[in-house]
Amino acid sequence: MPSPFQSYLTEKSGLKLEEFELLTPSVKTMAVAKGKILLKPGEVCQHSFFVEKGLLRSYTIDEGGKEHIIQFATEEWFISDRSSAYFNEASEFYIEAIEDSEVVLINHDFMVKAGGLNTSFREYNERLLQNHIRHLQKRINLLLGATAEKRYLDFIQLYPDLLLRVPQWMIASYLGITPESLSRVRKELARKNFRN
Amino acid sequence: MPSPFQSYLTEKSGLKLEEFELLTPSVKTMAVAKGKILLKPGEVCQHSFFVEKGLLRSYTIDEGGKEHIIQFATEEWFISDRSSAYFNEASEFYIEAIEDSEVVLINHDFMVKAGGLNTSFREYNERLLQNHIRHLQKRINLLLGATAEKRYLDFIQLYPDLLLRVPQWMIASYLGITPESLSRVRKELARKNFRN
DNA sequence: CCCCCTTCTTAACATACATCAATGCACAGC
DNA sequence: GCTGTGCATTGATGTATGTTAAGAAGGGGG
16 A cells, blocks of 8 residues: 555656655655654754654744744645755754654655656656745745735635644744734734624 | 856856857857846746846835845856746746846756756756755745844855945845845944944 | 643733935936 | 935834733643
């Protein structure tokens, strides 16, 4: 029976079942309990994590001790410190399970071999990178120009499912505001929607 | 005599001179006057631009009419709307010459052919993408956590050359603050450096 | 069942940065 | 040599968001 990861990959990247077989030695599935930390600053990131079930986040802690959430990852998402993995540098962030989760560990070996097997896998990988860039770009734009309220509305649009699974203080952290401010924003939105 | 672009590429990407010859039909060099706009929102970005001489910038204009600078590009930098070019979508930003410049236009054809000729070119291209991601990531982190002053200091570190070539209101726009605020930040820094 | 711990909310106050308006300054065009 | 135009600076004031502190509403573990 194919794992969710295998199904996902064969569908999205055009990797064949037989090809996937060859890669299984480079792939490990792992159960991680809520709160478990998979990567710490200072370590070199050795894996991409594919979430089969559950929810992870990546975040930094600044000199003032404040957390800033970089990314959430739910089912069928990848999460990793790409820069650390690719350039073999110390990572600057944490990756942590927000819920009890099942994740697939993908190492460098896997990427090289899969790229060697199959052109369409390489293309898929490039598409992932390009998509990541698009996403980061958009976020920068919001941070440069939009108020907390707009950023929150955008978040709701983009990740309606996360709204229900992630505590609000984490959403606030993702948006770059305090939980108190988010609370006020939500109150204000509720007021507007009621009156109109 | 090799163009700056050719020298750069052969050095960085391992593309051979003979291979480059095959690609010349897909490459055009172009002089652009200060103020000239090379890409507008709504258009699909057809080129990457490589700056041989001069200085370009990319920026968006938000609903309030305010500019937000995404990127500067001086000699030996690439600038483009990757997402637009790759996904064939309408671009959301402008690309404009800040100085009289010489740029190389690189189209999709070039990328495909170069990737076909040479594995190391593909690797080089991936390195560029990964590097871009690292850069965007860092900027997000600064926007999330750092004050205007810290962001400005970081900018100075990273782009000391740009400091002298770019008007301050553009630096302010890149940092996500107003020119007035930047002026005050600079004043404050000057005061500190004098006293200590 | 109770207690503790985390999350969320609310309020009063603080602050970084924006906005608006005026001035000075340099440089280009005539 | 003037004069206009764009950029930088400065001051007065406004506003969004942060900070601190407190209390209320759940939820899990003993």
